[in-house]
Amino acid sequence: MxxxxxxxxxxxxxxxxxxxxxxxxxxxxxxxxxxxxxxxxxxxxxxxxxxxxxxxxxxxxxxxxxxxxxxxxxxxxxxxxxxxxxxxxxxxxxxxxxxxxxxxxxxxxxxxxxxxxxxxxxxxxxxxxxxxxxVGVLALPLTTGPGGVAETAVRADAGGALTGRVTSVADAASAEILLVPAEGPDGPALYAVEATADGVRSDTVTPLDLTRPLGHLTFDGAHGRLLATGDRARAAVERALLAGAGLLASEQLGVAEWCLAETVRHTAERTQFGRPIGSFQALKHRMAALWLDVASARAAARNAADALATDSPDAPVAVAVAQAYCAPVAVRAAEECIQLHGGLGMTWEHPAHLFLKRAKSDEIAFGTPGRHRDALAGLVGLSAP
Missing domain, CATH: 1.10.540.10 (Acyl-CoA dehydrogenase/oxidase, N-terminal domain)
Structure with a gap:
C-alpha cells in the first residue's frame, strides 16, 4: 500500500x-x-x-x-x-x-x-x-458517473449536425432542451438541441423506478447549437456529473429517512401477542442500527453538499464518500421498511415499493457504490498491495 x-x-x-x-x-x-x-x-x-x-x-x-x-x-x-x-x-x-x-x-x-x-x-x-x-437534461446514460465519459456515442459534423444514440437518459421524455456531449470536428463539444427538432427521436423504456422515467435518444442529423468545445466542454460535463452524484446523496438520505420513520410508526402501531411489535428487542436492535446508518448518511450527504457549495478542492473526495455510503443505506432502509411491514409492505397500495425502487435506481445512478469506492481509493492515494 x-x-x-x-x-x-x-x-x-x-x-x-x-x-x-x-x-x-x-x-x-x-x-x-x-x-x-x-x-x-x-x-x-x-x-x-x-x-x-x-x-x-x-x-x-x-x-x-x-x-x-x-x-x-x-x-x-x-x-x-x-x-x-x-x-x-x-x-x-x-x-x-x-x-x-x-x-x-x-x-x-x-x-x-x-x-x-x-x-x-x-x-x-x-x-x-x-x-x-x-426542462433540460444532459444526454448521458443515468449510470454515467464523474470521470465516466471517456468517449461519447454522438458525433457532430462541422455544421453542428448530430448523429448517434444515447440510452437510458433520465427524464428524457420530460425535456424540452437536450444538452448533448458529442465528439466534434475539434474534439469534445457540448451542444444544445431542441427535443422536438427534426432528427431527434425519444423512445421511452419502462424503468424499475417509475417515478424517474428513462428514454433512449437517437440523433439523425439533428441540428445542435454549440455551447462549448475542448477542455471547457469536458470540464462542464464532468462538473455536472460531480454535482449530480453529490446531491443525489441528499435524495438517498431523504429516501432512507422516510423508510426509517415509516417503519418506526408502523411497528409502534402494529400489535402481536398484545404488544406493539416495535417493543420486541430484535426489532428494536434492527431499527437502532438503521438509525445510526441514517445519521451517518446525513453527515456524508451534507459534507458533499457543503464541498460543492464552497467549491472545495476536496469535493471529489466528499462526493465519492457520500455515494459509496448513502446509496447502500437507502437500499437497506427500504428493504427493512418492506420486511418489517410484513405482507402489507408487499402490496402495490402501500408506498414502500416506491422507495425501494427509487433506492435501487439511485444505487446505480451517477456511478455505483463500488465505482465510487474505486475512485476514492485513487483520490486519496491508495492502491492494492
Missing part, C-alpha cells in the same frame, strides 16, 4: 448544520409536497402516461423558485448554492416525487454554468431553466 497523497491545503471545516434559510426552504418544500405529492397521488400518477407531475413541478420550480437555486441572480436565478439544492432533494426523496429536479435544476444547470455564460444563447437557456418554464 502506498502512502496517502496530500489532497489540498487544509481549508475551513465543513459546515454540516442547516441554516435558518435552509430550514425555511425545507418547510416550504415539505408543505407543498405534503399537499401535492402524498403517496396516493404519486401512485395514481404512475398509472397514467404522464412523464411527471406538471402541476407539482410548476409549484416547486416556479412558485417556490427552486429551479433557479444554482443560477446566479444576474442570470435570472436565486443565487443560492448546492446546500439549498440538497435540502430540496432531501424532501423530494422523502416522498419519491416524480419531478425532474435533479436532472434539470441540478445537472443540466451545472453543465450550462460551465459554459460561457456571457454568451446570449447560454444565458437564455439558463434563464429558462431557472424559471422552471423549461
Amino acid at each position: 502506498t502512502a496517502p497523497q496530500t489532497l489540498a491545503t487544509a481549508g475551513p471545516d465543513p459546515d454540516l448544520l442547516y441554516s435558518e434559510d435552509e430550514d425555511a426552504l425545507r418547510d416550504a418544500v415539505r408543505s407543498l409536497l405534503a399537499d401535492r405529492s402524498d403517496p396516493a397521488t404519486v401512485l395514481a400518477g404512475l398509472e397514467s402516461d404522464v412523464p411527471y407531475d406538471t402541476r407539482l413541478w410548476r409549484s416547486l420550480a416556479t412558485d417556490i423558485g427552486t429551479a433557479g437555486l444554482l443560477v446566479p441572480d444576474k442570470l435570472g436565478g436565486q443565487g443560492a448554492s448546492a446546500r439549498e439544492a440538497a435540502v430540496v432533494l432531501e424532501e423530494l426523496g422523502r416522498c419519491a416525487a416524480p419531478v425532474p429536479y435533479l436532472t434539470s435544476a441540478v445537472v443540466a444547470v451545472t453543465a450550462l454554468l460551465g459554459c460561457d455564460t456571457a454568451d446570449p444563447e447560454t444565458a437564455t437557456l439558463l434563464g429558462a431553466l431557472a424559471g422552471g418554464n423549461t
Whole structure:
C-alpha cells in the first residue's frame, strides 16, 4: 500500500448544520409536497402516461423558485448554492416525487454554468431553466458517473449536425432542451438541441423506478447549437456529473429517512401477542442500527453538499464518500421498511415499493457504490498491495 497523497491545503471545516434559510426552504418544500405529492397521488400518477407531475413541478420550480437555486441572480436565478439544492432533494426523496429536479435544476444547470455564460444563447437557456418554464437534461446514460465519459456515442459534423444514440437518459421524455456531449470536428463539444427538432427521436423504456422515467435518444442529423468545445466542454460535463452524484446523496438520505420513520410508526402501531411489535428487542436492535446508518448518511450527504457549495478542492473526495455510503443505506432502509411491514409492505397500495425502487435506481445512478469506492481509493492515494 502506498502512502496517502496530500489532497489540498487544509481549508475551513465543513459546515454540516442547516441554516435558518435552509430550514425555511425545507418547510416550504415539505408543505407543498405534503399537499401535492402524498403517496396516493404519486401512485395514481404512475398509472397514467404522464412523464411527471406538471402541476407539482410548476409549484416547486416556479412558485417556490427552486429551479433557479444554482443560477446566479444576474442570470435570472436565486443565487443560492448546492446546500439549498440538497435540502430540496432531501424532501423530494422523502416522498419519491416524480419531478425532474435533479436532472434539470441540478445537472443540466451545472453543465450550462460551465459554459460561457456571457454568451446570449447560454444565458437564455439558463434563464429558462431557472424559471422552471423549461426542462433540460444532459444526454448521458443515468449510470454515467464523474470521470465516466471517456468517449461519447454522438458525433457532430462541422455544421453542428448530430448523429448517434444515447440510452437510458433520465427524464428524457420530460425535456424540452437536450444538452448533448458529442465528439466534434475539434474534439469534445457540448451542444444544445431542441427535443422536438427534426432528427431527434425519444423512445421511452419502462424503468424499475417509475417515478424517474428513462428514454433512449437517437440523433439523425439533428441540428445542435454549440455551447462549448475542448477542455471547457469536458470540464462542464464532468462538473455536472460531480454535482449530480453529490446531491443525489441528499435524495438517498431523504429516501432512507422516510423508510426509517415509516417503519418506526408502523411497528409502534402494529400489535402481536398484545404488544406493539416495535417493543420486541430484535426489532428494536434492527431499527437502532438503521438509525445510526441514517445519521451517518446525513453527515456524508451534507459534507458533499457543503464541498460543492464552497467549491472545495476536496469535493471529489466528499462526493465519492457520500455515494459509496448513502446509496447502500437507502437500499437497506427500504428493504427493512418492506420486511418489517410484513405482507402489507408487499402490496402495490402501500408506498414502500416506491422507495425501494427509487433506492435501487439511485444505487446505480451517477456511478455505483463500488465505482465510487474505486475512485476514492485513487483520490486519496491508495492502491492494492
